[in-house]
Amino acid sequence: MIGFRLSAQKPPEARRITDDVIQRFEHIYEVDPAKMTIIEQQDMPAWDTMRIVDSRWEHLAWMHDHWADAVLTAEDLGEGGPHPDG
Amino acid sequence: MNTFVAIGDTVVDELRAILGDEGVLIGKAARYNRTRVPAPFPVHRWAEYVPDLVVLPRTAEQVSEVVKLANRERIPVVPRAGGTGLNDGALPLKRGIVVDIKRMNQIKEVDLVDRTVTVGPGINMLKLNEELRKHNVMFPDDPASYPCSLVGGRIGTSGWSLIGGRYGHTRDLVISFQIVLPTGEIIEVGDGGGRKIRKSSSGFQLKHLFMGHQGTLGIVTEATLELVPRPEMEFAAFFHYPSYTAAWESTGALAKSGLASLGGVVLFDEYKLRYLRRDDEAYIPRPDHVRAVVATALYGTRDEVEPAARRIMRIGRESGGTYLGDEISSGDWASRHDRYATPLHGRLDTGEVVPMSWHCEDASINYSQLPAVMEKWHAITARYAEKTGILDDWGMFAYTNGAYKPWGDYLTEIDIGIWEQKLSDDNWPDWVACKREIAQVALDHGGSITACHGATREGDAELIPVEMGGGFDVMLKIKAALDPNNIMNPGKYELDRAYGLDEKVFR
């Protein structure tokens, strides 16, 4: 990262998903901070959240590669796609 | 016979002579860190279970010398591998010496002709498979603790593997092993004799006796393991259902498919989805009509997996499932090999977040009994959650349990969050009672109280004589004959009764 970029530091505004859950980044769900008074939620810069998410994808890719030469998907079979049916 | 002595300086000197100075740890951190495992633990009584010292042997001969010394001096000995056990097997209930086997992690022989690998018990499966990949083979024992449990602990618990439907479980994948008996002799056990022989009718089947005893009958010092061809292809499919019953029926249909490449079928119940929706990233956006999920995974050659995958898609849909998409199917499946990622928080009944550790209570339950057991386990958990205010029901899953024929019975688990910091002498008995009621339900439904964790601890252990019946008396006789001074992991499995003691595990 070169220089200071506000967007890399400040997480976007939260959107409510359910009574218990909020979302700031796509695919990343967070416990509603209002429910975190006994244990307070940590402030995290946006880049750190993204780093953790990226490393999770890396971890999953590593696991796939560790267990088999190739991963077959329903899409490969013409049987579905990346997203749910219906 | 069972009056253990505190460890004196001369014993420490003798141990140093056997293991070298760096092989004997007496520091506080080394001992406190080897007191507990991830199973719920009376943290308010931590200090009572700290071992007197830790040894780190490198050879079977060193283990044998340590055990002989302990037997002579009547000092408890507890083997410890990865320390990931979910039932306190590696916890030194009576203190003494913890034998940490992590340094015995060598790969001694890879035999590509007779298809075996011989290792020290301190090796981890992930590390082993990284080496085996060079030869296009693998050791497919795959617990959800795959990156951190060790071969010695897998034998100590008789572990269960995520892909056991295809490749078998630990007992099927360990061909033979070397074990140091409680009196120090080193022996080899297998189905019969022959280090690399998979099937024999000679003598007693000693491999099975020394598999899953939780370190109460000896310490494994070497193991010869099965090699299988590295899978060419993996396929995972997750389906969702409008009800638990629909998912349960579909699970049965998928498990009975007869496909040899089927690693396993998992049924997640409504409570599990509710938990995932509130505290985990996986399924939160799913609409309310998604009430249960079934997951399947296939491994094998491309020629096997491709047609089998088509059939799985067909059975899943024909039996009422809706495909959850490739992203969740392959992504979530890959995360199953390492469940340490479980969020370590739970909720009070107010919805407030508190730090909780994860406990999972396991049992083996027949397919026909799963719905009834599920209801009873949740009711018990709800009752104790209300009473104690420190428990949170994180849902259940049922996972095919048979090796190669994964259709008759299921590893059934209920995950319960526990606010451990709040444990006290007042509420610990409630937790134990909760466990005992859960285990009793398994027995009432013709099951076994544990599929893979073991049942050494209070809450489970007192039901082992009930489950085993006359077999428990045989266990006591074997224990007394092999371990005359009760030094090997004493206090576990109610085996103290072999010595006329009937002590409670946790005071």
Ligand SMILES: Cc1cc2nc3c(=O)[nH]c(=O)nc-3n(C[C@H](O)[C@H](O)[C@H](O)COP(=O)(O)OP(=O)(O)OC[C@H]3O[C@@H](n4cnc5c(N)ncnc54)[C@H](O)[C@@H]3O)c2cc1C
């Ligand atoms: C996140 C997570 C997921 C898990 N998923 C699974 C799963 O899918 N399947 C499953 O089976 N288990 C699972 N477990 C439980 C645990 O990982 C297994 O029981 C595993 O086999 C324990 O191995 P370990 O090396 O950690 O052994 P430890 O916990 O160190 O020891 C386990 C028992 O074996 C004894 N022991 C250790 N070494 C030896 C030895 N050399 N000789 C004799 N006895 C010995 C110990 O005394 C103890 O009684 C999971 C645990 C966690 C934390």
